[in-house]
Every structure is written in structure tokens, then in C-alpha cells.
Amino acid sequence: xxxxxxxxxxxxxxxxxxxxxxxxxxxxxxxxxxxxxxxxxxxxxxxxxxxxxxxxxxxxxxxxxxxxxxxxxxxxxxxxxxxxxxxxxxxxxxxxxxxxxxxxxxxxxxxxxxxxxxxxxxxxxxxxxxxxxxxxxxxxxxxxxxxxxxxxxxxxxxxxxxxxxxxxxxxxxxxxxxxxxxxxxxxxxxxxxxxxxxxxxxxxxxxxxxxxxxxxxxxxxxxxxxxxxxxxxxxxxxxxxxxxxxxxxxxxxxxxxxxxxxxxxxxxxxxxxxxxxxxxxxxxxxxxxxxxxxxxxxxxxxxxxxxxxxxxxxxxxxxxxxxxxxxxxxxxxxxxxxxxxxxxxxxxxxxxxxxxxxxxxxxxxxxxxxxxxxxxxxxxxxxxxxxxxxxxxxxxxxxxxxxxxxxxxxxxxxxxxxxxxxxxxxxxxxxxxxxxxxxxxxx
Numbered sequence: 001x002x003x004x005x006x007x008x009x010x011x012x013x014x015x016x017x018x019x020x021x022x023x024x025x026x027x028x029x030x031x032x033x034x035x036x037x038x039x040x041x042x043x044x045x046x047x048x049x050x051x052x053x054x055x056x057x058x059x060x061x062x063x064x065x066x067x068x069x070x071x072x073x074x075x076x077x078x079x080x081x082x083x084x085x086x087x088x089x090x091x092x093x094x095x096x097x098x099x100x101x102x103x104x105x106x107x108x109x110x111x112x113x114x115x116x117x118x119x120x121x122x123x124x125x126x127x128x129x130x131x132x133x134x135x136x137x138x139x140x141x142x143x144x145x146x147x148x149x150x151x152x153x154x155x156x157x158x159x160x161x162x163x164x165x166x167x168x169x170x171x172x173x174x175x176x177x178x179x180x181x182x183x184x185x186x187x188x189x190x191x192x193x194x195x196x197x198x199x200x201x202x203x204x205x206x207x208x209x210x211x212x213x214x215x216x217x218x219x220x221x222x223x224x225x226x227x228x229x230x231x232x233x234x235x236x237x238x239x240x241x242x243x244x245x246x247x248x249x250x251x252x253x254x255x256x257x258x259x260x261x262x263x264x265x266x267x268x269x270x271x272x273x274x275x276x277x278x279x280x281x282x283x284x285x286x287x288x289x290x291x292x293x294x295x296x297x298x299x300x301x302x303x304x305x306x307x308x309x310x311x312x313x314x315x316x317x318x319x320x321x322x323x324x325x326x327x328x329x330x331x332x333x334x335x336x337x338x339x340x341x342x343x344x345x346x347x348x349x350x351x352x353x354x355x356x357x358x359x360x361x362x363x364x365x366x367x368x369x370x371x372x373x374x375x376x377x378x379x380x381x382x383x384x385x386x387x388x389x390x391x392x393x394x395x396x397x398x399x400x401x402x403x404x405x406x407x408x409x410x411x412x413x414x415x416x417x418x419x420x421x422x423x424x425x426x427x428x429x430x431x432x433x434x435x436x437x438x439x440x441x442x443x
Contacts, residue, residue: 003308003309003312004312004316006293007286007289007290007293007309007312007313007316009153010151010153010288010289010292010293011153011285011286011288011289012153012285013153013154013155013156013157014148014153014156014157014284014285014288014289015281015282015285016157016160016161017153017156017157017160017161018281018284018285019281020160020161020164021160021164022274022277022278022281023164024164024167024168027168027171028043028167028171028189028193029043029044029270029271029274029339030338030339031171031172031175031176031189032175032185032186032189033271033339033340034175035175035185036122036185037267037340037342038118038119038122038263038267039122039185039186040267040270040271040339041119041263041266041267041270042115042119042120042121042122042123042126042186043122043123043126043186043189044266044267044269044270044273045110045113045115045119045123045254045258045266046110046122046123046124046126046127046130046131047126048113048247048250048251048254049109049110049113049127049131049251050102050127050130050131050134051247052244052247052248052251053098053101053102053131053134054134054137054138054141055240055243055244055247056094056098056240056244057091057094057095057098057137057138057141057142058141058236058239058240058243058244059232059233059236059237059239059240060087060090060091060094060142060232060236061087061091061141061142061144061145061236062145062235062236062239062240062243062374063087063231063232063233063234063235063236063237063239064083064084064087064142064145064146064149064232064236065145065148065149065291065292065295066235066236066239066291066295066374066375066377067079067083067231067232067235068080068083068084068145068146068149068150068295069149069291069292069294069295069296069299069375070295070296070298070299070375070377071083071299072149072150072151072295072296072299073295073296073297073298073299073300074299074300078220080213081213081214081217081220082220082223082224082225082228083228083231083232084146084213084217084220085217085218085219085220085221085225086220086221086225086228086229086232087142087145087146087232088139088142088143088146088218089221090229090232091138091139091141091142092135092138092139094138095134095135095136095137095138095139096135098131098134098135098138099131099132099133099134099135102127102128102131102132102134103128103131103132106124106127106128106131107120107124109127110123110124110127113251113254113255113258114255114258114259115258116258116263118263119263122185122186125186125187125190126186126187126189126190128190129187129190129191129193129194130190130193130194133194133197133198136194136197136198136201137197139201139205140197140200140201140204143201143204143205143208144156144159144204146208146212146213147204147207147208147212148288148292149292149295150212151292151296152207152211152212153289153292155207155211156204159200159203159204159207160200162199162200162203163196163197163199163200164196166192166195166196166199167192167193167196168192169192170188170189170191170192170193170195170196171188171189171192173188173192174187174188174189174191174192175188175189235374235377235379238379238380238382238383239374239379239382239383241383241386241387242370242379242382242383242386245383245386245387245390245391246386246390249390249391249394249395252391252395253394253395253398253412253415253416254266254269256395256398256399256402256403256412257269257402257409257412260402260403261402261403261408261409264342264344264345264348265348265408265409267340267345268336268345268348268349268352268409269352269409269412271336271339271340271345271349272332272335272336272349272352272353272356274339275328275332275335275336275353275356276328276353276356276359276360279321279324279325279327279328279356279360280321280324280360280363280364280367282317282320282321282324283317283320283321283324283360283363283364283367283368284367286313286316286317286320286367286368287317287367287368287370287371288371289313290309290310290313290314290317290368290371290372290375291371291372291374291375292375293306293309293313293375294306294309294310294371294372294375294376295375295376297309298375298376298377303437306372306375306376307431307434307437310368310369310372310431311431311432313368313372314364314365314368314369314372314428314431317364317367317368318361318364318365318368320364321360321361321363321364322361324360325357325358325360325361326357328353328354328356328357328360329353329354329357332349332350332351332352332353332354332356332357333346333349333350333353335349335353336349336350336353348408348409351410352409352410352413355410355413355414355417356413358417359413359416359417359420362417362420362421362423362424363420363424364424365420365421365423365424365425365427365428366420366423366424366427369424369427369428369430369431370382370427372431372436373427373430373431373436376436376437377436378430378435378436381430381435381436382427385423385426385427386423389419389422389423389426390419390423393415393418393419393422394415394416394418394419395415396415397414397415397416397418397419398411398412398413398414398415398416399415400415401414401415402415
């Protein structure tokens with residue numbers, strides 16, 4: 001019972017935070033769909049690319065989350081300060097570099113993805129503005145990882161609430177021309193997104209130095225920063241590579257859809273992707289809370305309790321996933337109608353969501369168990385499985401079923417189902433056989 005109370009205490013604010021992110025994504029796409037279906041599809045494509053580059057920041061922030069959580073459990077404040085200082089500076093530098101790359105080469109990157117001429121202008125407008133200021137997101141990711149790993153999930157939630165409110169208000173003003181503002185469409189959405197991230201970054205930094213760490217923690221940069229960076233990369237690089245493999249595989253599938261299935265299939269994919277992630281919101285919250293819990297327990301040397309907590313949290317997540325799958329299966333058409341009145345999009349979206357209902361439980365295995373393995377410092381096995389399974393079964397299978405067999409968009413989902421279940425079952429056995437205990441990193 002105490003175990004579940006701790007999970008709920010950590011997961012509830014994360015749930016609200018994720019819900020707001022999901023709703024923001026849905027509101028963005030919904031507002032843009034009222035403006036132009038092509039604008040909605042273009043922003044979806046641009047976000048896929050920005051998301052891929054954003055994963056570079058995850059190398060540092062993923063390592064930060066694990067090392068900070070373990071050192072919180074071990075009550076090693078000095079190590080926490082060292083890790084935090086190096087992580088923030090590292091991601092700031094990387095953020096500036098990536099922002100410059102998107103400003104200079106944004107059009108080339110979009111063209112290489114197969115973005116059609118109808119979508120290019122919208123996608124480039126969004127990429128130039130949001131991508132050009134991506135360093136705010138880089139810093140915010142790191143600050144959030146540090147604060148959340150201390151258990152301050154509620155405070156991060158409040159920052160996210162503020163950010164999303166600013167974003168939604170900005171979207172409405174610039175898409176619909178409220179209060180006499182110009183109708184900027186995609187540019188307006190990009191401006192609102194960037195400004196909201198700037199405000200969130202400022203708020204997170206203020207909370208960090210007022211509550212979590214002393215302002216002088218940056219002085220720790222003098223104390224073996226290269227050694228700290230190596231530890232961050234040891235954990236963060238494989239962890240980020242697993243996420244990067246997933247994101248890049250989705251980008252490959254997006255290109256398959258754009259090149260072989262057309263704009264209608266891609267726009268449909270943009271809409272139903274929002275619905276699928278919305279159904280997984282409870283699982284994602286439990287997964288993030290699970291990583292914090294496992295990190296604290298492993299850092300404190302309570303390995304048996306970490307094992308039991310991981311299994312208990314997984315069972316709870318699977319229950320939520322099954323409920324979400326049932327809802328998606330029976331109400332997929334209703335969800336699709338929220339985004340579009342196009343009969344072709346509605347029919348294709350409803351059928352694909354019925355298939356998606358079988359994907360979500362497999363995804364639950366991976367979300368929760370991989371987060372647990374990561375919290376314990378076992379990051380190599382998940383990334384090896386990710387590279388093998390995602391590309392052979394997810395991308396290869398998706399192409400085979402959708403293009404070779406001619407199943408279209410549902411075929412893409414069949415490939416993803418095979419991938420999620422193969423990886424998920426392998427992660428379950430990895431946790432059960434306790435090999436991760438030999439991999440954990442204690443500092």
C-alpha cells in the first residue's frame with residue numbers, strides 16, 4: 001500500500017503534466033485543422049523532425065535524471081550539484097548548436113523527409129521559429145529532469161500548466177485573429193510555442209535555485225567536469241539512443257506514408273497519433289514515476305524492494321492500458337471526427353484506431369519496464385533491442401504490410417504492433433531475471 005501511495009504521489013502531477021501536453025498537441029492540431037488541413041499535417045511533420053533533434057538533448061537529460069535520482073536515494077548532495085551543473089551547461093551548448101542548424105538547413109532537412117510542396121511553406125515557417133529557439137527546450141529538459149528526480153513532480157506540473165495556458169492563448173490569438181491581432185496561422189502557433197517555453201524555462205530555473213539547489217552549485221563545474229560528463233554519457237547516451245531509434249523509426253514510417261500513401265494518409269496519421277498517445281497517458285505517467293522510484297531505491301541499496309516495485313507498477317500500468325485500448329477500439333470514429341469532417345480521413349482513422357487498440361498494451365510493457373531498467377542503470381539491453389526490433393519489425397514490417405501487401409496506413413500499424421510486443425516481452429523477462437541488478441550504477 002505504501003508503495004502505491006508513493007507511486008501515486010509522484011505520478012499524479014506527472015499525469016496532469018502529460019495530460020496538458022497531450023491536450024496542447026490536440027488543441028494545436030485542432031485549431032490548425034480549422035485553419036487548413038495542410039497546416040495541421042505540416043506542423044506534425046515539422047514536430048517529428050524537431051522531436052528527433054530534441055532527442056540529442058535527451059542524452060544529457062536522461063543521464064541527469066538517473067544519476068540525480070540515484071544520488072538523492074544515496075543522499076549525496078555534492079554529487080547532485082556536480083551532475084546538475086555539467087548537465088545544464090552541456091545542454092545549453094548543444095541547444096544553441098541545434099538551433100543554428102535548423103535555422104540554416106531547415107528547408108533541406110524538410111525536403112529530405114519527403115515533405116510535399118503543398119506542406120513545405122507551413123512546415124518551414126514552423127521549423128524556423130520553433131527550431132531556431134530550441135535551446136530553450138534544451139535547458140528546460142535538463143532543469144525538469146533535476147527537479148523531478150528530487151521528487152518535485154508537483155512543481156514541474158505547475159510550470160507546465162503555466163506554459164500550456166500561455167501557448168493555447170497565443171494559438172487562439174494568432175490563428176483566429178482575436179483582439180485585433182493579425183491571422184498568422186502556423187507562424188502564430190510557432191511564436192506562441194516558443195514564448196511559452198521561454199517563460200517555463202525562467203520559472204524552472206528560479207525554482208531550482210530557490211528550492212532545490214544553492215545558486216553556487218555552478219561552482220562545481222571546476223570539480224572534474226569531464227569525469228562527470230563521462231558518467232552522464234554512460235547512462236544518457238544509450239538511454240537517448242533508445243528514444244532516438246524510436247523517433248527515427250517513426251520518421252522513416254512518416255516518409256513511407258508521405259511517399260507511398262499520400263497526404264490523406266499522413267494527415268490521418270497525425271490525428272490518430274494524438275488519440276493513441278492520449279490513451280497512453282496513465283501509462284506514461286506511471287513509467288516516469290517508476291524511473292524516479294527505482295532510481296531512489298537503487299541509490300539507497302534497496303534492490304529487492306526496487307524489483308517488487310517495478311513489477312507492481314507494471315501491473316497497474318497494464319490495467320490502465322487495457323482500459324484505454326477498449327475505449328479506442330469502440331470509439332475511434334468519434335475521436336477522428338473531432339479533428340476532421342473529411343469522410344475519407346474519418347473512415348481511415350477509425351479503422352486504424354481499432355488496430356491501434358492492440359498496440360497499446362505492448363507499448364505499456366516498454367514504457368514502464370524500460371523506465372525501470374533505466375532507473376537502475378541498465379541501459380544497454382533496451383537500446384540493442386530497440387535498434388533490432390524497431391527497424392526490422394517496425395519499419396521493415398510497416399513497409400511490407402502497407403506498401404508490398406497494399407494495406408495502406410493500417411499496415412504501418414501492424415508493423416508497429418509486432419515491434420512493440422516483441423520488445424515488450426523481452427523487457428519483461430529482463431526485469432524478471434534480475435540481470436539489471438548487475439548493471440546498476442551507484443555513486
